[in-house]
Amino acid sequence: MKQDIFKVGLTGGIGCGKTTIAGLFAEKDVPVIDADQISRQLVEPGQPALAAIVHHFGADLLENGRLNRSKLRGQIFTRPDEKEWLENLLHPLIYQEMQRQAELLSTPYCLWVVPLLLETGHRDFVDRLLVVDCPIELQRRRIQSRDGLDEAGIDLVLAAQISRQHRLAAADDILENVGPLSELQAHVEELHKFYSDIGMRGDHLRIIGQPSPDERIASKL
Numbered sequence: 001m002k003q004d005i006f007k008v009g010l011t012g013g014i015g016c017g018k019t020t021i022a023g024l025f026a027e028k029d030v031p032v033i034d035a036d037q038i039s040r041q042l043v044e045p046g047q048p049a050l051a052a053i054v055h056h057f058g059a060d061l062l063e064n065g066r067l068n069r070s071k072l073r074g075q076i077f078t079r080p081d082e083k084e085w086l087e088n089l090l091h092p093l094i095y096q097e098m099q100r101q102a103e104l105l106s107t108p109y110c111l112w113v114v115p116l117l118l119e120t121g122h123r124d125f126v127d128r129l130l131v132v133d134c135p136i137e138l139q140r141r142r143i144q145s146r147d148g149l150d151e152a153g154i155d156l157v158l159a160a161q162i163s164r165q166h167r168l169a170a171a172d173d174i175l176e177n178v179g180p181l182s183e184l185q186a187h188v189e190e191l192h193k194f195y196s197d198i199g200m201r202g203d204h205l206r207i208i209g210q211p212s213p214d215e216r217i218a219s220k221l
């Protein structure tokens, strides 16, 4: 039986540096499986999830056959029941696809980039959790210069995510993204060695219970 690949989850607050860090792992030929990217692919024209969304919310969401994502966000923004409906549709599909892609790999480990891994209660889907962290003020500055949001807009986005304290408490590893890119590269290099070793040794595998009788006999031969 093929053993499950070692999965390292990468999560962190908005603008903390997940994409930047995932890019540095990818440069080391680590397979990166990105939940956001998959969720976008799932609503491409012709995908069953898009048909379900249009059936539920109406064809107004389409523009030239493609989903207008900001219109969809508008539909769920102040309606928790509709947000829940959409999440119930997409989350299982996203994780199924992530798992499918992981099963095709034969590297020592892979990286699962999931911004809302903790918010959606999926910590157990990865073997180890890497949290990228930075002080709130720096996070705000990065969001502001990248997205052009004002203070109120940033507050809204931050309020939708779990607190920094809760995220840090759930971490196995914390990457403080406060320095220049060269420093980040050095940290990624260190983590890459660490994860490769674990994956190659198979230390991430949790074997619970007794081996089957056949295996017990085989181990005595």
Ligand code: ATP
Pocket: 012, 013, 014, 015, 016, 017, 018, 019, 020, 021, 115, 142, 143, 146, 177, 178, 179, 180, 181, 184
């Ligand atoms: P989101 O949650 O919105 O997807 P993210 O966590 O993926 O964000 P990035 O997009 O990687 O964060 O980084 C946010 C911004 O901060 C980007 O403009 C990025 O270039 C910049 N940034 C990230 N890390 C650093 C760093 N160490 N030095 C300078 N700029 C950085």
